[in-house]
Amino acid sequence: MSDAPTLLTAWKSAQTALKAQKIDSPAIDARLLLEAATGCTRLDILTDPYRAVTADQQATLDGYLERRLRREPVSRILGRKGFWKIILNVTPDVLSPRPDTEALIDVALLAFEPGQHFHAIDLGTGSGAILLALLTERPAAHGVGTDISSEALAVARENAANLGLDGRAAFLRTEWAAGFGDRSFDLVVSNPPYIPSDDIPGLDPEVRDHDPVLALDGGPDGLQAYRDLAPEIMRILKPGGVFAVEIGWDQGPQVKALFEAAGFADVKVVKDLGDRDRVVTNGPDPRTTPIRQG
Known part of the structure; x- marks a missing residue:
């Protein structure tokens, strides 16, 4: 009997190491790395578990595992990450999208009917994750993503093209909403940097060593981006428009107060699936309103 590894033994061995x-x-993590190293699918592991893994495939898997054991995230190793219902390319120039951010998508989808035409802007778009997930769900919508990083914008444009959304999504290099006219957008979304500067060294290595500091550092108290954003969002949002920004779990009251001070009414803090404060918005709360799927 051959001692060559199979999909099942390679998966189990990788799991044990991790x-x-x-x-x-x-x-x-072990499954994702095995799929990438061997070209198999999740279904293959279930239905053909004794398929042999070649020496080359095992060597590739071992290389991936070595990197993961050094705390490099799977998304960095593979150069892609799933978010909402889409797969995005990610590079060291962009934040790797996280499931927490999907709470922001929930809010935005509640605010606009599936067939509704609206114009959205994603401030500090990074990989384009938020804007592209929204446009996937709302086919009549158009949007723009801004970022100060040319490298991030190149990733976002590539992701839009890969998803067939480049006809409805534009990406521009500017600081937040600089250059856009007053009352231009029906929806404004943003996942700005919100980690206090002094907390960054204590973050998990996957974040600290692999996400761009520009996308993490929120200044001394983590709130600087919101001070900049609140008046700008008030300026560019159409009357009756909706904004939604991601926040750190302990920043709800402070960020809510900043948006109220900028002139917004009915500002609320929305929780994520982990029951932590995650989004500040003047839009609907998914916990009290059923989501309209497209």
Whole structure:
């Protein structure tokens, strides 16, 4: 009987190695790396578990595991990350999108009917994740993403093209909403940097060593971006328009107060699936309103 690894033994062995180093979600990480190294799918692992893994495929998997054990995120190793219902290319120039941010998508989808035409802007767009997830769900919508990083904008444009959304999404290099006219947008979304500067060294290595500091550092108290954004969002939002910004779990009251001071009414703090404060918005709260799917 051959001792060559199979999909099943390679998966289990990879899981064991990751578990031993206390890596979060070892089963999922091991599966994603195995799929990438062998070209198999999740279904293949279930239905053809004894398929042989070649020496070259095992060597590729070992290389991936080595990087993951050094705390490099799977999204960086593979150069792509799933977010909402889309797959995005990610590079060291952009924040790797996180499931927490999907709470912001929930709010935005509630605010606009599936067939409704509206114009959105994503401030500090990075990989384009938020804007592209929204446009995927709302086919009559158009949007623009801004960023001060030319490298990030190149990634966002590539993601839009890969998703067939480049006809409805534009990406421009500017600081937040600089250059856009007053009352231009029906929806304004943003996931700005909100980590206090002094907290960055204590972040998990996957974030601290692999996400761009520009996308993390929110200044001494983590709130600088919101001070800049609140009046700008008030300026560019149409009357009756909706804004939604992601926040750190402990920043709800302070960010809500900043947007109220900028003139917004009915500002609320929305929780994510982990029951932590995650979004400040003047839009609907998914916990009290059913989501309209397209």
